[in-house]
Amino acid sequence: MKLKTPLLALLLAAPLALLARPDGTVTTIPNAPTKDQATAAKLVYGLLSDSRYAYRPRELDDALSADIYKRYLDALDPNKQFFTAQDIAKFDVYRTKLDDAIKSGDLSPAYAVFAAYRQQALARTQYARELLKQDIFDFTGNESFRYDREDVPWAADAAALDTLWKQSVRNDWLRLKLAGKQPDDIRKTLDKRYANLAQNIGELKGEDVFQSFLNSYANAVDPHTDYFTPRSADNFNLSMSNTLEGIGAVLQKQDDVVAIREIVAGGPASKTGKVKPGDRVIAVGQGASGAMEDVVGWRIDDVVAKIRGTKGTTVRLDIVPAESPLDSHPVRVNIVRDRVRLEDQAAKAETIDVPALDGKPAQKIGVIKLPAFYQDFDARRRGDRDFASATRDVAKLLQTLREQKVDGVVLDLRNNGGGSLDEAIELTGLFIDQGPVVQVRESGGRVTVNGDDDQQIAWEGPLAVLINRGSASASEIFAGAIQDYGRGLVIGETTFGKGTVQTLLDLDRWPANETARFGQVKLTVQQFFRVSGSSTQHKGVVPDIAFPASVDASEFGESTYDNALPWARIAAVPHTTYGDFSPILPTLVRKHEQRITGDREFGWWTEDVEQFRKERAEKAISLNEAQRRAERDREEAKRKQRQLARQQMGLALDPLADDNDDGLQANERDIAKDAQRAKLAEKRPDPLLREAATILGDAVALLNADRQLSAKVLPTARNPGHWAD
Known part of the structure; x- marks a missing residue:
């Protein structure tokens, strides 16, 4: 998909960039951080440039800005499969301006680049889905697919990316063919795969933009320095403590629903005897009588945040058993949260x-x-x-x-x-x-x-x-x-x-x-x-x-x-x-x-x-x-x-x-x-x-x-x- 209007000009001219999600709804991408995020950026700058805190502080200047710029692009598109050299040329105006953006808390350049990434990524997933309708799956030639593109130049233009994506889709098709899948099944599997990728991209939020950009800054100072949003900080602390307060289940996103992958032995979910691996969670309610919230289509971290909670409190789950169609009548399970060791x-x-x-x-x-x-x-x-x-x-x-x-x-x-x-x-x-x-x-x-x-x-x-x-x-x-x-x-x-x-x-x-x-x-x-x-x-x-x-x-x-x-x-x-x-x-x-x-x-x-x-x-x-x-x-x-x-x-x-x-x-x-x-x-x-x-x-x-x-x-x-x- 090629825009008639230069992408960055469009993004900077409008207060919000609107992108269509695969299901037809529209989500908004802010072109600037929230007030709290702007403050957080200034606080991070204060820490990373101060020898009282950082072991090896670095002055935030034009040289560091160029390093942040490169790391941010690498974080968004590490395999160089979405941006072209033409896109990068448009972004280069920001190369030495990110230091001023961080100091002032005005991170609109980072949001502009992110919005362009999301636009390109959604366009590329749609292109992949269109390729499935074409007759490109002959595998008798000598063509190869370079899957590691970290060290190669950015693709020259959209046509070069078309070639790369065609090779990638053909490789996906060939893997399934070698596994014994038939063409109709392959087409169905890959169409759903690319649609899910588009949905995941469409679900990205402003806090994802903010964390990715600030991490590019933190990593430019030191490879082991990182920034965490409040939610990701909680997840990091849980991993360090090896314990959590919740139901004792490992969750996994599958298509539009979150499903139970594993049950922690002896945990609250296990003690109910009513849930098992493969069961799908379609609604979550708090307490003994709180309203049930439909969580179909939610991001997995949003569902996890609803299910976790203080020890001794109750969470109710509407669950569709693994062996039943998704539109089946759910089973309601009441679970009292507890402290769970991650064995x-x-x-x-x-x-x-x-x-x-x-x-x-x-x-x-x-x-x-x-x-x-x-x-x-x-x-x-x-x-x-x-x-x-x-x-x-x-x-x-x-x-x-x-x-x-x-x-x-x-x-x-x-x-x-x-x-x-x-x-x-x-x-x-x-x-x-x-x-x-x-x-x-x-x-x-x-x-x-x-x-x-x-x-x-x-x-x-x-x-x-x-x-x-x-x-x-x-x-x-x-x-x-x-x-x-x-x-x-x-x-x-x-x-x-x-x-x-x-x-x-x-x-x-x-x-x-x-x-x-x-x-x-x-x-x-x-x-x-x-x-x-x-x-x-x-x-x-x-x-x-x-x-x-x-x-x-x-x-x-x-x-x-x-x-x-x-x-x-x-x-x-x-x-x-x-x-x-x-x-x-x-x-x-x-x-x-x-x-x-x-x-x-x-x-x-x-x-x-x-x-x-x-x-x-x-x-x-x-x-x-x-x-x-x-x-x-x-x-x-x-x-x-x-x-x-x-x-x-x-x-x-x-x-x-x-x-x-x-x-x-x-x-x-x-x-x-x-x-x-x-x-x-x-x-x-x-x-x-x-x-x-x-x-x-x-x-x-x-x-x-x-x-x-x-x-x-x-x-x-x-x-x-x-x-x-």
Whole structure:
């Protein structure tokens, strides 16, 4: 769709830009922020430019404005599929004016660009729907579709975008065709997909514009500084606390309705016995007799806001069962809200049996998987005795593993992106007597040493920490402390490399508002250093025993940010060195390398990583059906061969071995089945975890067999022979 009037001229001339939604209604897009948002922008400027708050403040000038401008465009159109070079040329008038806009609170340039984005996006989704009516689905040529366009120039004009979208639609069609779908079904599925995309775009609000733009400013100052609207701040705090007050259900948008994806065991919804995965919520009422509000067509966050509420209050839901047509008579369910622990993100324990080998006895290794360093700060401040805490949960699990008489413990921190700094310190304290854990430097240069003052140890025995590139922040503090103390082996990949500390600042604290109006800023205020004096910034924590890298440092990690803080070092602080594993590392590495040479599952994982990295580097996919079908057949045959090999070797089977690409998106699948599939994915064979447990078992066996070596490796442990108990 091409406008006869220049887009920006139209937007700036009218107080409101009107856009038609797919259902024919009209929504309005404001061309300026609200009064509260204008005030919030000024408050954010005050924080980010003031060294009393920001660790590395930046002056808001024309240079920073140009950076904000680029980041804002990247946030709106990261894959360059909506804007053209012609659009960008029109926007360039704002390149060096965004600094003045933020200082004054007049963010009309940001709203103008956003309105143009929304106009273009809606036009593009309509174009995609029109393509479904055309005869463009021949897949015998040599054409390809470049799906990663982050580093390519903006499309020259609308015709170039037409070509890109035609390739994208043809790729969507081909995926469904390869999955066995017939043309009529494919056309119906894709038409609904593009209509839903248009609806999601049409539902964007002024607060979405504001948050996206202010985040572009915050991220230009520091990659880990963010702005949250009041609602998104609540969601962030819930994720950090691992608890919420509500009904205990995971919700998902599907077409025009919000459906129940999962029920939290033991939560309020579960206790009713009247709701299940796949059921759809069509109306919500507050209290025992409040009016029922029809929520069909609502944004999911708006529905969630209606369902959540204070513990002890009642919410009523009108639910259409999963097996019934949407226009069926609903079932009304009364649910009393309660405080709910998000168990999927809580620490969990299991054991791995390491078989006897090469004279080494059979061993039982405990594993604790910790997805995040969570803490319910509000509950702790209130004095709740059972507040959610990663450290408290891990301590309980360690006691259970002790009772099971495990020979060692692996703490799995893979893909743990961090969380509470206090939790990282307290968790370290479960494994050491007492002492410093992390050094924290403020913007003025003052260094504070934070440590564990409690002499209690929850686990004295053999310990390993499993990390990967997704282990960041608090995970790096913990892994680095365990390594510096010589308290355990660190195994896996070099970590993310995030060595900064953020805090949440409530923008309502200065005007002392009684209700949330201005949002919050997650602000970088400190840099942390290991007790050895080294920062994890950029360099991360390097494991004692390395596994092949699953992702390149140039693609993921702190080093990919163009404005990240540099690596630094400060003076070390005195601390106990429990052990020095260097005398046994060569033996452990040799045993590990010999073992994985014949380990089929570890070899398969390595092959898959290499294939993934190769495909990622190509950034494009063929639109030739014969070639794609051959690739699909090879993948299917490979999975079947591996499953057969697992059967023959007596290994655990892969529950997703028959899981072919169905060409669908998450909201297009049967919700209950898709949730079940996600649960099965957690049970897939994990050769890296098994190998980490085996490496720890090797270390235990080495030290158990040689008390002199044990005393050398663990010279100052509370019990030098504790690894051999």
